Amino acid sequence: MSIKAIAVDPKNVKQFIAIELPQPDVGKNDLLVEVKAVSINPVDTKVHQGAVKNGLQAPKVLGWDASGVVKTVGSSVSGFSVGDEVWYAGDITRPGSNASQQLIDYRIVAKKPKTLNWAEAAAMPLTxxxxxxxxxxxxxxxxxxxxxxxxxxxxxxxxxxxxxxxxxxxxxxxxxxxxxxxxxxxxxxxxxxxxxxxxxxxxxxxxxxxxxxxxxxxxxxxxxxxxxxxxxxxxxxxxxxxxxxxxxxxxxxxxxxxxxxxxxEFMFTRSMYTTADIAEQGNILTQVAELVDAGKVKTTLTETLAGLTPENIQAAHDRVLDGHMQGKVVVAF
Structure with missing residues (x-):
């Protein structure tokens, strides 16, 4: 079974294309998540601009915010089971969340707030x-x-x-x-x-x-x-x-x-260097979920685009690049 994704086109790095990727091997600390929604952050546009400047040898999947459902758990994973609804901000060294499924280290993942839908949840983890x-x-x-x-x-x-x-x-x-x-x-x-x-x-x-x-x-x-x-x-x-x-x-x-x-402050430091306290990011997201479910913090979602398509990813990038966004734009699929 293949994974559907939206990637930067190596033949025309200013554009996004739809691709299919092989099913990945699940590492011992990994969760395989069926992604339901992603949000676009300035890091997405910066990495894209870097590709425009330096070129690409292969399609690159962006996306560093997601909500979704756990499909598979690695052999060393604790605290998560198949079917859990989760949210996370991802790891800049691995393929991104603009895909139907994604591998992610369980230590930087948490159960998503029960009171938020997929889009509302995806708007929040990285920020x-x-x-x-x-x-x-x-x-x-x-x-x-x-x-x-x-x-x-x-x-x-x-x-x-x-x-x-x-x-x-x-x-x-x-x-x-x-x-x-x-x-x-x-x-x-x-x-x-x-x-x-x-x-x-x-x-x-x-x-x-x-x-x-x-x-x-x-x-x-x-x-x-x-x-x-x-x-x-x-x-x-x-x-x-x-x-x-x-x-x-x-x-x-x-x-x-x-x-x-x-x-x-660089949110990716812990995952990039697999720091001794990498699991603190999962702990933080758990505390944020508790604040959300207690009604003390609201989602920052302000706009939702429906469907994982090159056009929607480009439109979301354009919103961020405009520089006047209130809150977050999310692509739900």
């Missing part, structure tokens, strides 16, 4: 893990009191849409999110932000609110463009975490004088 790891492992905002302030740059995007409610549910800090449009600002406030400001003039906008410095900064958009403002706004001994790679060298002088710390 949930990124937000959780950034906030609680790198910034450690849970250690901050009500007198501390968190600035989230990019509040209405996929990661920001979960970082806000996570911070609101699991810390005491005051949450400020950037949003440039009224609807984006409302989106952030509804999710738990105390205040929104326009990212185009962060220092000036915050000064209007009587805020000259913040204790934590979570940068989810344009590290280069915001770097000068980040350096000015971070409080002495403050913490900065960014998920966006820089194109130019980042001047560290302001951080050095303030003894501020800079952390990088």
């Amino acid at each position: 949930a893990l990124t937000a959780w790891e950034g906030l609680f492992e790198h910034l450690r905002i849970q250690d901050g009191g009500a007198d501390k302030t968190l600035l989230i740059i990019g509040g209405a995007g996929g990661v920001g849409s979960l970082a806000i409610p996570f911070a609101a549910q699991r810390s005491k800090v005051k949450i400020i999110a950037t949003a440039s449009r009224p609807e984006s600002a409302q989106w952030c406030i509804e999710r738990g932000a105390a205040l929104t400001v326009n990212y185009k003039d962060l220092v000036g906008e915050l000064e209007k609110q009587g805020i000259k410095q913040v204790d934590y900064i979570f940068c989810l958009n344009d590290t280069d463009g915001h770097w000068d403002a980040i350096g000015k706004l971070i409080a002495p001994l403050g913490k900065i975490c960014t998920i966006v790679e820089n194109a130019e060298p980042l001047d560290q002088n302001q951080l050095k004088l303030k003894s501020a710390s800079l952390h990088w």
